[in-house]
Amino acid sequence: MLNDSIHYVQSELYCDDVPVSAIAADIGTPVYIYSLKRILDNLQRIRTAFADVNPHIHYSAKANANLTILRTLINAGAGIDAVSAGEIHKALLVGTKPEDIVFAGVGKTRNEIRYALEQNVGWFNVENALELQHINDLTAELKREPARVALRLNPDITAATHRYIATGHKAAKFGLSIQTVKDLLKKRSQFPHVKLEGIHIHIGSQLHNTAATRRAVEVALECLAPYPEIRTVNIGGGMAVRYSTDEDIPKWEDFGAAISPLLKNYHVILEPGRSLVADAGILAISVLYFKEQGGEPILITDGSMAELIRPALYEAHHEIVPVTKSPSPDTDLNFHVVGPVCESADALGHNISLARMEPGSLLAVLTAGAYGMVMSSNYNQRLRPPEVVVETDGKSWRLARRRETWEDLTATEIF
Numbered sequence: 245m246l247n248d249s250i251h252y253v254q255s256e257l258y259c260d261d262v263p264v265s266a267i268a269a270d271i272g273t274p275v276y277i278y279s280l281k282r283i284l285d286n287l288q289r290i291r292t293a294f295a296d297v298n299p300h301i302h303y304s305a306k307a308n309a310n311l312t313i314l315r316t317l318i319n320a321g322a323g324i325d326a327v328s329a330g331e332i333h334k335a336l337l338v339g340t341k342p343e344d345i346v347f348a349g350v351g352k353t354r355n356e357i358r359y360a361l362e363q364n365v366g367w368f369n370v371e372n373a374l375e376l377q378h379i380n381d382l383t384a385e386l387k388r389e390p391a392r393v394a395l396r397l398n399p400d401i402t403a404a405t406h407r408y409i410a411t412g413h414k415a416a417k418f419g420l421s422i423q424t425v426k427d428l429l430k431k432r433s434q435f436p437h438v439k440l441e442g443i444h445i446h447i448g449s450q451l452h453n454t455a456a457t458r459r460a461v462e463v464a465l466e467c468l469a470p471y472p473e474i475r476t477v478n479i480g481g482g483m484a485v486r487y488s489t490d491e492d493i494p495k496w497e498d499f500g501a502a503i504s505p506l507l508k509n510y511h512v513i514l515e516p517g518r519s520l521v522a523d524a525g526i527l528a529i530s531v532l533y534f535k536e537q538g539g540e541p542i543l544i545t546d547g548s549m550a551e552l553i554r555p556a557l558y559e560a561h562h563e564i565v566p567v568t569k570s571p572s573p574d575t576d577l578n579f580h581v582v583g584p585v586c587e588s589a590d591a592l593g594h595n596i597s598l599a600r601m602e603p604g605s606l607l608a609v610l611t612a613g614a615y616g617m618v619m620s621s622n623y624n625q626r627l628r629p630p631e632v633v634v635e636t637d638g639k640s641w642r643l644a645r646r647r648e649t650w651e652d653l654t655a656t657e658i659f
Contacts, residue, residue: 245486245563245611247523249282249638255569257608260638264528264567267632267641268606273530274547274629276617278308278644280316280636282524283613287320290483290516293500297512302346304481304517305331307614312633312644313521314338323366325481325515329356332363342366346478346515348396348444350418358382361391367513369444369478371396371419373428376435383437394442394478395425399463401447401456418446425467429474442513443468446480449518454494454502457482461506478513479503485522487561487611518614525613527552527629528567529592531605532584541577543601548583549590550626552612553619556589564592567606570599581607585624617645625653 246252249260257264259277267277290301302323305314309331314324315338323344324335335345343366350371352360357378360368370376370393383391398419420428425443432440445460461479468474484493496519529547536542554560564581578595592609601607620628631645 245489245523246565247282248285249279249524249634250526250608250610252569255571257565257567259526259634259641262634262639262641264526264608265606268528268530268567271630271632271643272647273528273606274551275528275647276525276551276612276629276631277528277634277641278310278313278521278525278613278631279634279638280313280524281634281638283313283316283520284320284636286520286524287317287322290496290514290519293496294504294512294514296500296504297507297510299479299512299514300344301514301516302344303520304515305335306618307517308521308525308616309334309618310631310633310644311338312631314340316636317520318344325517326365329359332360332365336363346513348515352378354378354382358386361386361388364388366392367442367478368393368438369396370394373420373424376428376438380435380437388437390437390439392442393438393440394444394476395420395428395440396444396446397422397425397460397464397467399445399447399460401460401463419444422463422467429467429471441474442476442478442511443474444478444480444513446482446515449482450484451482451499452484452493454498457499458502458506461503465506475509476511476513477507478515479507481514481516481519483516483519485518485611485614488563522611522614525611525616527609527612527616529607529609531601531603531607533603534601540580542580542582543598543607544582544584545592545607546584547592547607547609548585548624548626549587549592550583550585550621550623551629552592552609552616553621554615555592556587557619562593562612563610564596564598565608565610566598566601567608585626622648622653627652 302325304325327349342364345365346367348369396419529545533544549556581593583590627648630647633644634641
């Protein structure tokens with residue numbers, strides 16, 4: 245969606261004070277473009293929304309793991325929520341203090357756990373009883389100080405979101421059942437090499453109401469009630485971002501108001517990802533061809549499911565707008581905006597209202613800063629796109645990741 249950073253100046257789309265067309269002319273398309281200023285503004289908005297509990301914010305790196313974005317958030321005081329050893333590696337590379345890293349994830353391998361312990365990460369969010377045993381045993385083997393652990397609770401609450409990103413219902417693969425959490429809390433003396441100091445909940449991404457999250461926090465606090473010495477509650481992320489003009493989502497302040505009163509006496513950790521970066525990014529693409537088939541107008545572009553898989557993966561909607569507005573919007577048609585990949589699912593949007601576009605015209609896929617580049621692939625042997633950041637001054641921009649080359653496609657193959 246358009247906002248203070250991704251906006252029109254007269255008929256031209258800008259990222260802060262930089263014309264998108266100028267970046268595309270220099271770098272080519274497809275290209276991801278991010279506003280660092282917008283990311284920092286979003287960070288401050290979340291801090292303000294939860295000011296009553298003064299949370300420690302750990303950015304969920306799975307949303308966008310670009311090193312420049314990670315470093316920008318770290319320099320602004322955030323920690324990192326990592327779900328793999330690779331994300332831990334990248335977090336450390338940009339200067340994250342190990343104690344400011346939370347290691348989450350439903351399927352940590354023993355090697356990943358060992359690596360995290362060797363790096364002295366601050367927290368483990370545990371999702372399996374055997375995982376807790378692995379952490380205990382490896383900590384002893386490595387002769388490390390006891391590792392800090394939060395148990396991830398599955399509160400059996402169904403979130404109002406897409407089924408693919410709901411994580412708190414009883415059939416989800418994520419977390420530990422209420423009874424398992426209670427049992428592990430009772431048996432924590434059997435794990436002498438861990439410090440069980442917290443509880444973690446995250447019932448899903450893109451949450452469309454606050455009631456389910458509040459109830460999940462209440463369930464977590466009920467589990468902790470017999471253990472007043474456990475004072476950390478990690479409430480994950482999930483705060484929604486608007487992807488379309490008619491999408492009704494709660495304000496972040498609504499989440500803060502709903503949850504903060506329950507947590508006044510706790511150390512609170514937040515793990516936002518999408519809410520920090522989604523609306524700070526766009527994918528700029530070029531029109532290649534126009535055709536009409538079955539009475540349907542189709543724009544074929546150089547942007548595809550290889551660069552942005554969300555629409556194909558879970559029918560996600562992204563607004564798509566012209567980089568240069570037409571002077572005659574009354575000629576708009578409802579286009580299918582598709583890519584060149586050999587899959588029928590390769591469409592970035594359907595029924596997108598646009599003026600007739602000539603080959604070479606630029607389009608921008610909005611709200612593409614989260615789960616875009618990190619989920620990209622080389623399918624059809626396409627080169628993954630470059631990433632550009634507009635600096636925090638809003639005026640200068642630079643390349644943050646180069647476009648891949650054909651040599652990159654085969655760099656790891658042996659033949």
